[in-house]
Amino acid sequence: MSSDSKPKKISPPNTDRPLLQRRGILAAGLAFSAGGWWIGDSAEADDRLMNEASPSDILSYLYSGNERFATGVPLAKHRDIDRVRQVAKEQKPFAAFLGCADSRVPIEIVFDQGFGDLFVTRIAGNIASSENVGSLEFGTLVLGAKVLFVLGHSNCGAVAATIKADDVPGQISGLFQHIRPAAKESKGDLATAVEINVRNQAITLSESSPVIAKLIREGKLAVAGGVYDLNTGKVTPVKLPTLGT
Ligand SMILES: [Zn+2]
Numbered sequence: 001m002s003s004d005s006k007p008k009k010i011s012p013p014n015t016d017r018p019l020l021q022r023r024g025i026l027a028a029g030l031a032f033s034a035g036g037w038w039i040g041d042s043a044e045a046d047d048r049l050m051n052e053a054s055p056s057d058i059l060s061y062l063y064s065g066n067e068r069f070a071t072g073v074p075l076a077k078h079r080d081i082d083r084v085r086q087v088a089k090e091q092k093p094f095a096a097f098l099g100c101a102d103s104r105v106p107i108e109i110v111f112d113q114g115f116g117d118l119f120v121t122r123i124a125g126n127i128a129s130s131e132n133v134g135s136l137e138f139g140t141l142v143l144g145a146k147v148l149f150v151l152g153h154s155n156c157g158a159v160a161a162t163i164k165a166d167d168v169p170g171q172i173s174g175l176f177q178h179i180r181p182a183a184k185e186s187k188g189d190l191a192t193a194v195e196i197n198v199r200n201q202a203i204t205l206s207e208s209s210p211v212i213a214k215l216i217r218e219g220k221l222a223v224a225g226g227v228y229d230l231n232t233g234k235v236t237p238v239k240l241p242t243l244g245t
Contacts, residue, residue: 043077043078043082043083043086044086046077046078047092047116050092050094051092051094053094053146054146055146055147055219055220055221055222056222058094058095058146058147058222059147059149059222059224061094062095062111062113062147062149063235063237065111065112065113066110066111066112066233066234066235067234068112069109069110069111069112069233070232070233070234074109074112075112076112076114077112077113077114078113078114078115078116078117079114079115083114083115083116084115086116087115087116091116091119091143092116092143092144093116093117093118093119093139093143093144093145094117094118094144094145094146094147095117095118095119095145095146095147095148095149096118096119096120096121096136096139096140096143096145096147096148096149097118097119097120097121097122097148097149097150097151098121098122098123098126098128098132098136098148098149098150098151098201098205099120099121099122099126099150099151099153100122100123100124100125100126100151100152100153100156100158101122101123101124102124102153102156102157104153104230105122105151105153105228105230107120107122107151108120110151110228110233110235111235118145119135119136119138119139119143119145121135121136121139123175124157124158124172124175125156125158125159125162125175125178125179125197126150126151126152126197126198126201127158127175127178127179127201128150128178128201128202128204128205128208129178130208133204133205133208133209133212136148136205136209136212137209137211137212140211140212140215140221141211141212141215145221146220146221146222147221147222147223147224148202148205148212148221148222148223148224149223149224149225149226150198150201150202150205150223150224150225150226150238151198151225151226151227151228151235152194152195152197152198152225152226152227152228152238153194153227153228153229153230154191154194154227154228154229154230154231155190155230156190156194156197158175158179159179159182159183159190159193159194159197160190161176162175162176162179162180162182162183162193163183163186163188163190163193178201178204179193179197181196181200182194182196182197182199182200183197194227195227195238198225198226198227198238199225199238199239199240199241201225202223202224202225202238202240202243203240203241203243205223206223206243207243213243216243223240223243224237224240225237225238225239225240226238
């Protein structure tokens with residue numbers, strides 16, 4: 001490792017981190033902790049470190065970013081014009097997201113990331129429609145994202161409307177068919193439906209895409225799910241079945 005990629009310590013805002021993140025630190029075997037406090041001295045060094053990280057390290061790194069955001073001590077790195085110029089020629093996002101279009105869930109901010117870090121597709125109800133699957137295949141297979149994260153959120157209007165089976169104008173109801181299984185299984189409970197919908201969309205992503213399933217089998221990609229809380233800013237993991245087999 002060259003000297004400019006030598007990690008430096010950022011004071012942790014909170015040492016009471018979830019087990020997942022502590023495990024990440026132990027498993028990382030890298031010069032940075034996947035808990036997120038040890039990072040490179042430069043944006044280039046950060047990218048090199050992320051390049052060496054495993055999918056589970058990156059997942060832990062994302063959760064540590066969310067913790068920084070939710071506790072009010074974001075690093076807000078990679079958000080200046082130097083970073084814009086650095087990634088102008090080439091992007092190598094380390095994670096890909098399927099999130100809701102809701103204005104209150106801006107994914108880079110929620111996970112304390114910046115330009116060139118995340119490959120994000122957003123659509124109401126975070127549904128894995130075929131166009132989104134195609135985008136995420138590009139983000140993972142071509143660009144090399146190692147985590148594919150489906151992010152739902154509390155009080156999601158698309159999920160709520162599906163539960164109510166609202167009569168809606170235009171093509172809005174086209175979203176409902178994707179969310180209906182979760183609405184049904186939840187027996188009308190919105191929070192449960194949001195969680196089940198994350199799980200269902202993650203399964204759809206893995207099952208409808210041989211490309212994504214292959215990356216998972218090869219250990220190059222981890223699929224994860226979570227729910228963002230509009231009140232606290234925190235993302236809680238959603239347990240997923242074994243995917244990609
Ligand atoms: Zn939503």
